[in-house]
Amino acid sequence: MSAIADFSTYKVISPIGSARGDDTHVTVHWLDGRTSPYHLLWLRDNCPCSRCVYSVTREQVVEILDIPEDIQAARVTLTDDGNLDILWQDGHASTYDAGWLRAHAYDEESLAERERLKPKKRLWGSSLAVPAFHYTDVMADDAALLAWLLAVRDTGLSLIHGVPTESGALVPVAKRISFIRESNFGTLFDVQSKVDADSNAYTAFNLPLHTDLPTRELQPGLQFLHCLVNDARGGSSTFVDGFKLAEVLREEDPQSFEILTSLPIEFRNRGRSSDYRYQAPIIALDENQEVTEIRMANFLRGPFSTPPATMPLLYRAYRRFIALTRDDRFRYRQRLEAGQLWCFDNRRALHARDEFDPASGARHFQGCYVDRDELHSRIRVLQR
Amino acid sequence: MSAIADFSTYKVISPIGSARGDDTHVTVHWLDGRTSPYHLLWLRDNCPCSRCVYSVTREQVVEILDIPEDIQAARVTLTDDGNLDILWQDGHASTYDAGWLRAHAYDEESLAERERLKPKKRLWGSSLAVPAFHYTDVMADDAALLAWLLAVRDTGLSLIHGVPTESGALVPVAKRISFIRESNFGTLFDVQSKVDADSNAYTAFNLPLHTDLPTRELQPGLQFLHCLVNDARGGSSTFVDGFKLAEVLREEDPQSFEILTSLPIEFRNRGRSSDYRYQAPIIALDENQEVTEIRMANFLRGPFSTPPATMPLLYRAYRRFIALTRDDRFRYRQRLEAGQLWCFDNRRALHARDEFDPASGARHFQGCYVDRDELHSRIRVLQR
Incomplete structure (x- = not known):
């Protein structure tokens, strides 16, 4: 099972320390101190398995509407290589690459960080040294x-x-x-x-x-x-x-x-x-x-x-x-x-x-x- | 002198009854009862003469910044064929086609009318008779x-x-x-x-x-x-x-x-x-x-x-x-x-x-x- 439905690779900025599930979220605690909550629906929506994503095009073949809004996780664990495993109550299983998960985290700190890392325009005037x-x-x-x-x-x-x-x-x-x-x-x-x-x-x-x-x-x-x-x-x-x-x-x-x-x-x-x-x-x-x-x-x-x-x-x-x-x-x-x-x-x-x-x-x-x-x-x- | 710097023609919806200038506007009274004020700067900006608009491309060759913000009209008259003539205080002369002027009037009534005349989308459902x-x-x-x-x-x-x-x-x-x-x-x-x-x-x-x-x-x-x-x-x-x-x-x-x-x-x-x-x-x-x-x-x-x-x-x-x-x-x-x-x-x-x-x-x-x-x-x- 591929853990990334993508053509890119994602560096592990920080390993996952622990992950804990409740009725609505899985919360990931990263070893560098950041905490990232992920909604269960978001996680299920982003399952990268080959039943959810066509491996040739890396495009999704399920629609989120076909998944119950109140979906529940039966088991949340970390894999030996540091990725996140979720077994869903309906038996579907999802594995999330830790680097991918961090790159797409949407806690406030991660969102602000991505905003800061966006390329900045260099404004110029008459004295420009033209590239x-x-x-x-x-x-x-x-x-x-x-x-x-x-x-x-x-x-x-x-x-x-x-x-x-x-x-x-x-x-x-x-x-x-x-x-x-x-x-x-x-x-x-x-x-x-x-x-x-x-x-x-x-x-x-x-x-x-x-x-x-x-x-x-x-x-x-x-x-x-x-x-x-x-x-x-x-x-x-x-x-x-x-x-x-x-x-x-x-x-x-x-x-x-x-x-x-x-x-x-x-x-x-x-x-x-x-x-x-x-x-x-x-x-x-x-x-x-x-x-x-x-x-x-x-x-x-x-x-x-x-x-x-x-x-x-x-x-x-x-x-x-x-x-x-x-x-x-x-x-x-x-x-x-x-x-x-x-x-x-x-x-x-x-x-x-x-x-x-x-x-x-x-x-x-x-x-x-x-x-x-x-x-x-x-x-x-x-x-x- | 061309009275329209355009490839289109503009039907005269209503003839001009009278036009009167003051320090800031020329106000046109149309025979059908509509009143359209035009700012002097707008009129000067839209002068269609061949010194202001290149006749081959119909594109403007003056920039409005080169015209004083407080420009004044020396004389406002109607031509024999019903168009609007303005002689500016600096000696420049402009003639505006009545049909063009009406088509570009920006009194509230004219703006609302143009909004109403915009093409409307026809929304459809399953029973569409497809064109x-x-x-x-x-x-x-x-x-x-x-x-x-x-x-x-x-x-x-x-x-x-x-x-x-x-x-x-x-x-x-x-x-x-x-x-x-x-x-x-x-x-x-x-x-x-x-x-x-x-x-x-x-x-x-x-x-x-x-x-x-x-x-x-x-x-x-x-x-x-x-x-x-x-x-x-x-x-x-x-x-x-x-x-x-x-x-x-x-x-x-x-x-x-x-x-x-x-x-x-x-x-x-x-x-x-x-x-x-x-x-x-x-x-x-x-x-x-x-x-x-x-x-x-x-x-x-x-x-x-x-x-x-x-x-x-x-x-x-x-x-x-x-x-x-x-x-x-x-x-x-x-x-x-x-x-x-x-x-x-x-x-x-x-x-x-x-x-x-x-x-x-x-x-x-x-x-x-x-x-x-x-x-x-x-x-x-x-x-x-």
């Missing part, structure tokens, strides 16, 4: 790949040097993570000044700081921008850490922060054959009030739609946020040269481009997207 | 296409007959909407019993009612399931309207509804080369407390992680929801035959499959995903 990597390392070496992906996750901006300057060369880089997310602009998009532009991105205009595709329910997670040639005058890249701006706003102007985290704003991306629209607040928070995403592109914004009494407050908040994006303390500027590639968290690192002069020389970037889900999955597999 | 369409109509006729897509949007479940039974035949159907959303299971996935299954979907097991890929931040919007052959015993399809179940739960057990709309649950989808995990409540609500999505697959659920005092409430709520999925009043059952295709809102219509006997005959379905953004974009373009 930089080399193409050959990232392509060949899983340790370099992991270092790069952790930088993307935690800093939200990275630079790769030495990428071949041929068309499509960014694809194998993106595929070191996973498949590419398609959009109506294609799998790969060419950022060049075009006569029949279907986005201001495809002009030579100054593009103010923005996230790509705020017009979609899920904005693309990672954006890759690869420079094939950059001989035109102008066209430098600027980035700001949108999470940093949000924290500054929260601190300096709580009312504007409240408005930008609660009022849905519509973004629109319309062309002859598509009409994308999505409404969401400019700053998204998780259940712990942590910033998880910025949604912002002035050139894709629809007319504000909010009751008359709220409208001046919304303009005040929006202008305040735009003013922060223009504040030099937060702007990291660098001109991308041929063979370099930006990879950044599109939902965090707002990006901008200076106006350039297409008559002064060639400028050709290629871009693509990979979502955050794929980034996190890849990191987990590399860390197994 | 059915024919392949040749949907492929050739844009009116049939639109009727089908509106059914998918509002009912969340549809059936298409007469689809060729060759591999890949669902792709052109999906592409009548847009590109296909890829996942780690591929662009197209083959639902067959496999020895090395990386999901219980690829076994012959009974699969309880679920949404696909609850392990991703954005669950796929539409799911296509195309039957190439179904000669095996068993394997009927069952659907429930998850939005209906959520409303029943809200009515009958508000405490459980509160828990399932607020406590994040982790779903996990792990294989040898991927490790997807996402945490979110089982029922998602929008800012008006309307249900927007169900996230549910018992076989992909991670161990519950919530403080000990909350755990019994979570199990109670979860069991209650599972019990609703098993209630015959809500279950629509139908066996899919060769040449038929389900297209359903994966985030609303939970789907299940009875166990089947792979020794009794061949069973081969193919599936793919398209997101809600693409559905809504396509509907808007068809309705232009």
Whole structure:
């Protein structure tokens, strides 16, 4: 019988000292002093045996509703190798790996500990030392790949040097993570000044700081921008850490922060054959009030739609946020040269481009997207 | 000068009777009696002239921060063709199409009216007359296409007959909407019993009612399931309207509804080369407390992680929801035959499959995903 219905392994942080059952719980006392109660229903629900979990997929094949709500344990014991054994009153037997049990303990101390161990974002401003990597390392070496992906996750901006300057060369880089997310602009998009532009991105205009595709329910997670040639005058890249701006706003102007985290704003991306629209607040928070995403592109914004009494407050908040994006303390500027590639968290690192002069020389970037889900999955597999 | 920076046209619901400006607003009195105030900053922000909006992309090229917060109108007049003209004190001139202005009015009455006109979901149970369409109509006729897509949007479940039974035949159907959303299971996935299954979907097991890929931040919007052959015993399809179940739960057990709309649950989808995990409540609500999505697959659920005092409430709520999925009043059952295709809102219509006997005959379905953004974009373009 497998004691873990999982592809991961769980280190035994502390051995189990003793375990005691009553009508509703089994309480585990760990040798390091922690006490973890587990409800009987939770334990039965998480039985890893091959009748409860299909061993090939490691996916559950029973549903908790098929188990009586008042299930009782007949016997609670420790195995010789330190795991927890439960014999249930209906005769079913479950064995729980001690490492797995500790990793999934939900006493207050264990929950707080897991919260503390979550990866922390590193906020930045104009003086950022941008995490930089080399193409050959990232392509060949899983340790370099992991270092790069952790930088993307935690800093939200990275630079790769030495990428071949041929068309499509960014694809194998993106595929070191996973498949590419398609959009109506294609799998790969060419950022060049075009006569029949279907986005201001495809002009030579100054593009103010923005996230790509705020017009979609899920904005693309990672954006890759690869420079094939950059001989035109102008066209430098600027980035700001949108999470940093949000924290500054929260601190300096709580009312504007409240408005930008609660009022849905519509973004629109319309062309002859598509009409994308999505409404969401400019700053998204998780259940712990942590910033998880910025949604912002002035050139894709629809007319504000909010009751008359709220409208001046919304303009005040929006202008305040735009003013922060223009504040030099937060702007990291660098001109991308041929063979370099930006990879950044599109939902965090707002990006901008200076106006350039297409008559002064060639400028050709290629871009693509990979979502955050794929980034996190890849990191987990590399860390197994 | 274009009076609309848009690809849409806006019918004049009522002509403008008069317009009057003061220090902060222009107030429009419509001939049908409605009064709509517009803030000066809002009007200036939405100036559609070719200096403010690039006519090729219809995207804004000014930022509102570059306009003084206390901007004043020098003259407010109506044009001969009934539009609104504003001459600003700095000399800039703006013309607003009357139909556009009415469509974007934000007086309380106009906001309430737009809220009322939003498409309504049609909730259903076991007696659903499933909206059915024919392949040749949907492929050739844009009116049939639109009727089908509106059914998918509002009912969340549809059936298409007469689809060729060759591999890949669902792709052109999906592409009548847009590109296909890829996942780690591929662009197209083959639902067959496999020895090395990386999901219980690829076994012959009974699969309880679920949404696909609850392990991703954005669950796929539409799911296509195309039957190439179904000669095996068993394997009927069952659907429930998850939005209906959520409303029943809200009515009958508000405490459980509160828990399932607020406590994040982790779903996990792990294989040898991927490790997807996402945490979110089982029922998602929008800012008006309307249900927007169900996230549910018992076989992909991670161990519950919530403080000990909350755990019994979570199990109670979860069991209650599972019990609703098993209630015959809500279950629509139908066996899919060769040449038929389900297209359903994966985030609303939970789907299940009875166990089947792979020794009794061949069973081969193919599936793919398209997101809600693409559905809504396509509907808007068809309705232009």
